[in-house]
Amino acid sequence: MYKLHKSFLGTGWGFPPQFDNQSGNVAMLSDSEDIRSSLEILLSTRPGERVMLSDYGCHLDELLFEPLTTTMKTYMKDLIQTAILYHEPRIEVNKIELVDTGEVEGRILITVDYTIRATNSRFNYVFPFYLQEGTEIK
Template identity: 50%
Template sequence: MEFLGKGWSFPPTFNKSRGGVRISEGVEDIKESLQILLSTRVGERVMLPSFGCNMDDLVFENVDISLKTYLADLVETAIIEYEPRIELDAVVINTADQYEGVVLIEVQFTVRATNSRFNFVYPFYQKEGADQ
């Protein structure tokens, strides 16, 4: 699976027993890269200013068909541009828990090198976390 890449785990964690940073490889590395891509604001990275999505701009928007379509397009565009290891099959916006302040973004993809299908679910929170 080395051909799929490897890198620091996200979030970065350290091995106390062996020392050093935990490394993620293969599909795990791809899923962590998707997590980073979807949680980064456009312009946040100095050397790659168009990297990311501006999903936090949508926090207070009403969840309707227009927002779902825009959100899916935003995610699709970012993945097609910045994750060449996968073929994007679908982006599904799940609004079943929208009244709890959560919209789930399911990314269905195929790893180009192995032709294996996977999915990744990114929770987009519309409300701040609080004890209930």
């Protein structure tokens, strides 16, 4: 019998979903790992992809192929801040930083420094955002 881990920060399926071959149960994430996974899913989901939550997600896909100007960086930070504000109430964002050292390769690292409200624990999450589609996929 599957025993559910009870966590006051939440417990959810890992992404992508994985199953234990012996028990047949779904691999679950709890606490800070669940929040980290939730941020990854939130930032990589386009609004409208989820049928029951059509406003869930972040509009980062609209920024593909855009020049990386100061205005674009500010807009990108605002999109991320707003998505987290509406869809991840367990955390408070302290700072969002864009590291564009991989701009030539079409990559920006988005660093989200956040505090978990219930435990007052600080974490950061780095999300790789690619400005261009993969061209050398094999």
